[in-house]
Amino acid sequence: MRWWSAPLGALAIVMAVPALGLTTEIAGQPLTLTFSETADLAYHLDQGVVAPGPETPCHQGLPGFLSRPVRATPSAEYDPTGDCYADWLNRFDAQASWGRWHAELRFDSALFGNAPSVSNPNASAENLHLATLLENRYTNNLIVEKISASYLGDRLDLTLGDFYIAYGRGLVLSLTKIDALGVDTTLRGASVTGHFGGFSANVAAGVTNVVNTDESTGEVAPDPMDRIVAGRLEYRWPRVLTIGVDGAGIYQNPATAALSSYTPGQPVVQLPLAPLALGSVTSQPPQAIPGGLWNTDNGSVTLELPRLGDVGKLYLEYAHQVQWVGNELRPEGNAFYGSLSLFFGPATLLIEGKDYQNFSSPLPPSLSSQMFPAFWQQNVYTNAPTLEESFQEEYYPVYSIAGPRLRVDVAVTDWLTPYASAAYFADDTNGYDIADGFLGLDAHWQERRSHASLAAGRRIATFNGVSPTPGAAFQHEWWVQYDLVQVLGPVYSLELEGLHRRWDEDFFTGHPWTWSYGYLSLRRHEWSLTLGDEYYSQFPSFDRVENPNIGGSYSPTDRWTFRLFAGGRTAGLRCVNGICRNYPGFEGASVEVTARF
Amino acid sequence: MRRSSLALLALAAGLAGCATSGPAGGAKGGSSIPDFELADLDGNPVRLSDYLGKSVVYLDFWASWCGPCQTELPQLERLFEKYKGRGLVVLGVAMDDPTTVGAVAPAAHKDGITFPVLLDTQSRAVSLYDGDRSAPYGVLIDRTGRIAAQHGGYTPGDERTLEAEIQKRL
Secondary structure (H helix, E strand, O other): OOOOHHHHHHHHHHHHOOOOOEEEEEOOEEEEEEEEEEEEEEEEEEOOOOOOOOOOHHHOOOOHHHOOOOOOOOOOOOOOOOOOEEEEEEEEEEEEEEOOEEEEEEEEEEEEEOOOOOOOHHHOHHHHHHHHHOOOEOOOEEEEEEEEEEEEOOOEEEEEEEEOEEEOOOOOEEEOEEHHHOEEOEEEEEEEEEEEOOEEEEEEEEEEEOOOEOOOOOEEOOOOOOEEEEEEEEEEEOOOEEEEEEEEEEEOOHHHHOOOOOOOOOOOEEEEOOOOEEOEEEEOOOOOOOOOOEEEEEEEEEEEEOOOOOOEEEEEEEEEEEEEEOOEEOOOEEEEEEEEEEEEOOEEEEEEEEEEEOOOEOOOOOOOOOOOOOOOOOOOOOOOOOOOOOOOOOOOOEOOEEEEEEEEEEOOOOOEEEEEEEEEEEEOOOOEEEEEEEEEEEEEEOOOOEEEEEEEEEEEEEEOOOOOOOOOEEEEEEEEEEEEEEEEOOOEEEEEEEEEEEEEEEOOOOOOEEEEEEEEEEEOOOEEEEEEEEEEEEOOOOEEEEEEEEEEEEOOOOOEEEEEEEEEEOOEEEEEOOEEEEEOOEEEEEEEEEEEO | OOHHHHHHHHHHHHHHHOOOOOOOOOOHHHOOOOOOEEEEOOOOEEEHHHOOOOOEEEEEEEOOOOHHHHHHHHHHHHHHHHHHHHOEEEEEEEOOOOOOHHHHHHHHHHOOOOOOEEEOOOOHHHHHHOOOOOOOEEEEEOOOOOEEEEEEOOOOOHHHHHHHHHHHHO
């Protein structure tokens, strides 16, 4: 069977089935099958590299708003390898439920058209450079991405195959899905949970499984198959307390860690992307692992008091870490996280604190940062709470950082809630202290159907005594975030949302710069139309670069959603709650079709 | 067309042929939709199947970091208050991962939410009903335990459509 038959068949099934779910009966029990199909087709004009070169031929003849001005001077950083190609990324998910049993099977596939290639990599230094940039990209593939069967009993839960897993606040273990970063990491193995009165115990073991095609770069990577063994013992006394003990051993896979970048024309090996896959990655023959493998044992105790005299909640977690890098034992790590929520009439208070000392987090996979740059940063196995705004960049892994955060919301009327937040962290790993504060307000009117949320903040990171230049600015930033929704009659609404960030001091650039976006949308229940602009001041010239775009969605029924996008998106480091990755820019157009049935 | 493609199309046609509502019965409440158990904000275990077959259930997948979700929550609270006496159950499933789950209770408190808010840090319920992790994402389950409607996102006015769907099922 040709590899492309599966997505074609999936699409045919979607088109054919008229009802929401298929139900039949087996052994007196109803069996329900549900399917979802997501097809994302895109044409990539330009990934907006930092130092653009001359226009590539596919830009010629296109309307002006889609093409960039020609830059006269090619650069060593010139990278056309993300330009002028098309892709079809497909996801077909089938689920079956029968009594207490549930099964899932998900196929992911990627098909690329007009993908750039270098016919003779060794002909020149430039060709070799481009061939290196094209390493393990645009490989057509079809993968059984998720496969699982689970049983939910009164006293026993069992899952075989792929599952997400997180303990406590993520200090010990956290394998999750973060769509904004293209992350969907599961443990493939077995998980068993038993319940006995107020006690429950979970034991899980398996190897890690990541999404193998990066939609923004076309890069492919194998499943790391790092090994994880984990367990949690918990006692839950509803409304009074929950206490738990967690442990996780996270061990890098030597076979994945041994993969390394190849030189075109030299001997290579082909390895499958995943255990159940058509498609492969190319590597040098196995090499010595630079620095050695990372093996980590994490353990924690947790305490939660869900009701503090009916006025609040308390959560405390202490974690301990033992980590080997090769044969070297790192200093043992300790981490403490606590949060206290208090509710006093119209006031809501949230106090959080963290004290991480020599505690390594997030823990990376064994994928090489050189060979798989689009994968290594975000497919992590732990994620300690940062206590910062979700968009805030975290440039380096956490080892030693400590400080509190306080947020107060006060509903002064039934339609207006101002709030304030303040935080201070001493980062002894990177050698700077962070002072972070913001003010905001939420307002709503028209029976809470229209609302406004406005916030403005200032974050000052200054080198401290640990660094060689105490008192110097690391980064000084201010930002404004807004979200305004005004209903227009019973079914229409207008929304304006955006974020404007300005660094007036930046150790990296040595120059003030801006990174912002704004979107204006007209919405109705079934459809939306959006105009947007993402703009930033581009290093090193700091000219303002605009990326206007237009998008829309249409959902004619519950089952179908169509999304369109055309225009540009800005490149940059994008972060979600402490997990970050570098995104290339995007110029082009995409269509996404989602069907559930 | 190759034989394999023809086989897939034949399978599609076969599935289309059996795409009818089958008999209810079997699992709790006569439903075979996927079940899950999560703890609420007070630590009480809540199992979906405890409500199936008895109530009209609305699952609202939301998150503390999701602006449209915060706008929709008060609308759902209003519908819950209005129809809970007639058998409507709203379960708010917070999709927050471990790093943000601490903000769920304050967010629910600010909006005056009284329906159960369940914590799904391990994506158990989310992966069953909202694989794309749209937020908000709503699933309406009728008294026979079948999915009656589902909708992603929130636009002011959606609550009217949802209310009409709920009224039909109560």
